[in-house]
Amino acid sequence: MTDWLQFLFMGIQRGAIYAMVAMGFNMIYNATGIINFAQGEFVVLGGLMMVSLTMVMDFSIVFAFFLSVGFVTIVGILMERLTINPVRRPTVLRLIIITIAVSMLFKGSAMCFWGKGSHYMRHFTEAQPLEIMGATIMPQTLWIIGILILVVIGYVLFFNCTMTGKCMRACAINRDAARLAGINDRRMVMLSFALSAAIGAIAGIIITPLIQMDYARGALLGLKGFGAAVIGGLGNSMGAVAAGLLLGTIEAMAGGYISSHYMDAIALVIMLVVLFARPGGLFGSSEEVRLKEF
């Protein structure tokens, strides 16, 4: 029986996207304490930009990849500079409402630029399925898994081995203390938006060949990623990756062994159980939760 392996591949593929979206949520949450509702829109913008560059302008995949990520990163920076930074008394609620407004703005602009239809993009490499121990896997799925691993490695290196990364962590732990130590916390907020936009864009780019991107997909993509972030413990990015992969795999197994009708319901039930049993998420500490504003 190789069915379980096939379900596992499917689960990891689903989960990889949840994980990357969740990482984006966490990055901004750590820097500002808010949930960025425009996170799904970063994913959409990355995907749509990639479609335009590869399918319309015929750039190579690698070049288009970096150009799309760069574009969305700039969008993320602009979002922070123009809408988050100028707010005088930034309360959590106020900032969240701003991100909702920005998500609508992104969605509307994407509709104007790319139209209302869905956009198809070819796979990164040959779309011939590979056979592994009786189960089959699309090369695109391997790309998704590979890129997730690279993003996680890059994330760990950045936050543990670079000065800027350490400053960002310091800000996340205690913003006032970090400021006293001479860290420019506002710049760190901007940086968090840039990185979170970049990760969102990468998620959008690698998923687009499989799903066909359209302007209205952001909310749907953001929702499951948010679920993964909550299960993993808000603010804990490695927890989010584990939770994302876990969620995807459980969904796929449930779909395969129980019934596909209950796939989404099972994911939600798990989320509720986790929130009841461990409000800090699977990998977060409950003491930390009590100290947080939101």
Add this chain to the structure above:
Amino acid sequence: MKIRLLSAVTAALLIVFSAGSLQAEQKEAYHIGGVFSITGSAAWLGEPERNTVKMIAEEINAKGGINGHKLVLHIEDTQGSNTRAVNAVRKLIKKDKVCAIIGPSRSGTSLATVPVVEKAEIPMLSCAAAASIVNPPEERRWVFKMGQNDSDAVRRIYEHMKKNGIKKIGILTGTTGFGDAGRSQLKELADKYGIEIVADETYGPGDTDMTAQLIRIRKTDAKAVVNWSIVPAQSIVPKNMKQLNMQILLYQSHGFANHKYAEAAGKAAEGSIFPSGRIMATETVPEDHPQKKVLEAYKKAYESTYNEKVTTFGGHAYDAIWIIAKALEKVGDDDPEKIRNAIENMEFVGISGIFNFSKDDHCGLDKDDFEMITIKDGKFVVLGQ
């Protein structure tokens, strides 16, 4: 106060009369309403419908209108929402005084507006598909429908299966309204055609991989798969089937009849079979088919005007506006009651099929207006009998 009111009324009357006398010289225009989901989640339905209606109205007006009366369109956007659709229809009837309404685009919005037009007694030609829009006929005196019934698509698929000796099937449907409706029709009609559904699976509009569902179907002795959805996710199904090396036949719904979906599914969709309006395979419709000329003319006009491919949805709007135009021409008047009666007794060769309206049938299409289509070298081709 009284004098002021009186003078205002007089002024208003004067304006109305002078406008009336000005227009009388070139005959009063006929006002037609259009209610489409031009933006929002069903924008891909409403946009081609709006484009088509505008194009045809311009064409009619360029030729001097209907018996010398120009057509004036009043187009409203529902954004796919029921509340907005009801408000739009109310506005068209009360403010714009339209004599007939084209749309709405979706089944939900159409059903929501039915009571409004029934009460106001204005004919409405819905561009959606659900059978309940025109049923029961005694409560739908003023409502007509341009889209084919889902159940007829199912009938065509089952007939094809029966002819090819397929008795056991697995169904895989989307969890959107379209998919749900298809799923219940597939289940309801299976017995009648001696077909047994041995696997019943679903997928969400945001899903990226359906291998788990397909493996469940593979485990049964199903001889064919029916994939029923209208969202882009359905293009993944043929690909996953190829990935899993499943050799059984793939049937899809008329929701697959969209060039973009076929392009996304690529080679994997070759040979899959689905029912669709003939407009999607215009080139391969036989020369002597009564619809051939209409199809070619509409396809050419739409594609050269808007520089995008025709869709079956635009075809519904084409049929609606021409049916109204024909009725207006015959009646020679814009009295809603007379228009309604003219439509009810009309025969019309359109894009979606040959309409044959009657007192009990306000859809006028039957299962033969669906053509079984397959994909050959990336093109939609009529499968033939």
